[in-house]
Amino acid sequence: MADTKEGFFTRLKKGLAKTHDTLVGKIAAVTGRMHLDDALLEELEYALIAADTGMPTTMELIAQLKAAVKRKELTAAAEVRPFLAQRIQAMMTVPPAGAFGAKPHVILMIGVNGAGKTTTIGKLSAIFAAEGKSVLLAGADTFRAAAIEQLAEWGKRTGAELVRHAAGADPSAVAFDAMKAGIARGKDVVIIDTAGRLHTRNNLMEEMKKIRRIIDRELPGAPHETLLVVDGSTGQNAINQVKEFNRSVPLTGIVITKLDGTSKGGAVIGIVNETKIPVRYIGVGEAVDDLQPFDPALFSEALLQ
Numbered sequence: 001m002a003d004t005k006e007g008f009f010t011r012l013k014k015g016l017a018k019t020h021d022t023l024v025g026k027i028a029a030v031t032g033r034m035h036l037d038d039a040l041l042e043e044l045e046y047a048l049i050a051a052d053t054g055m056p057t058t059m060e061l062i063a064q065l066k067a068a069v070k071r072k073e074l075t076a077a078a079e080v081r082p083f084l085a086q087r088i089q090a091m092m093t094v095p096p097a098g099a100f101g102a103k104p105h106v107i108l109m110i111g112v113n114g115a116g117k118t119t120t121i122g123k124l125s126a127i128f129a130a131e132g133k134s135v136l137l138a139g140a141d142t143f144r145a146a147a148i149e150q151l152a153e154w155g156k157r158t159g160a161e162l163v164r165h166a167a168g169a170d171p172s173a174v175a176f177d178a179m180k181a182g183i184a185r186g187k188d189v190v191i192i193d194t195a196g197r198l199h200t201r202n203n204l205m206e207e208m209k210k211i212r213r214i215i216d217r218e219l220p221g222a223p224h225e226t227l228l229v230v231d232g233s234t235g236q237n238a239i240n241q242v243k244e245f246n247r248s249v250p251l252t253g254i255v256i257t258k259l260d261g262t263s264k265g266g267a268v269i270g271i272v273n274e275t276k277i278p279v280r281y282i283g284v285g286e287a288v289d290d291l292q293p294f295d296p297a298l299f300s301e302a303l304l305q
């Protein structure tokens, strides 16, 4: 992905356009006024909630604004937008989680049905390939035959090898074979696709725990990253999914997809602020290069600029 920083930012801005319009349309309207007063703060609060930032995070941001006004750090309406951008960036900057440096680096992808797991794996595989890394994909979504085919297609497109079993096979057995193959073939990265599941389905959560145990047994410390993929267009629902999955398995990171075409991108701020789990990647479109490593500074800039 020989991409310029500008091209990267342009795509990010384009992907976040609807959320940007929800937030900035409002902010521009209110900060165009003369006075930095309570009415202005109330309208900002409304804009943040409209973007699905969530109540706790919205209240925190408004409290920070009020405190800054009181300290006379903020004196003009025009200063509100840069202040907010800076506070949002700070909120989304959390320490990285997961372990890095192992070979193979093992990534387990989980999430509810249709969140974007398989597509994200394909895009990730392209990112790694561009970095010169060898990738092995594991088709541990054995629930549907089409799921394995979808992954096989991505493997072909990105030059990644695939470990697969027949549909209906035990997903842990696929993970086991993939770990053996990844180690034996000296792969840099192993990415494991899993079937969509709801956190309320106990047996499926147990199945996921079993997959993790098998992986760890084959390579102690793996999976090095357990990434929950959530559909960003579901807003508040995405925040709840992160909290609930994290109760069953410790997540090291989140992938937020489908931020293009939604005005609910404020959920990204709420997710990180309420859970302190880092966002690793965001999806801003369906094309292979529409997955971006998450950068809090660029994100808040794209959101509010």
Ligand SMILES: Nc1nc2c(ncn2[C@@H]2O[C@H](COP(=O)(O)OP(=O)(O)OP(=O)(O)O)[C@@H](O)[C@H]2O)c(=O)[nH]1
Pocket: 111, 112, 113, 114, 115, 116, 117, 118, 119, 120, 141, 147, 194, 195, 196, 197, 229, 257, 258, 259, 260, 261, 282, 283, 284, 285, 286, 290
């Ligand atoms: N617009 C947009 N679409 C996306 C993005 N990421 C994924 N999609 C689309 O979302 C749909 C579902 O994606 P999948 O990758 O199949 O989702 P999944 O989580 O693997 O689904 P299951 O395996 O059925 O649980 C596909 O049509 C993708 O093209 C994104 O960032 N933006």
Ligand SMILES: [Mg+2]
Pocket: 117, 118, 119, 141, 147, 193, 194, 196
């Ligand atoms: Mg899938």
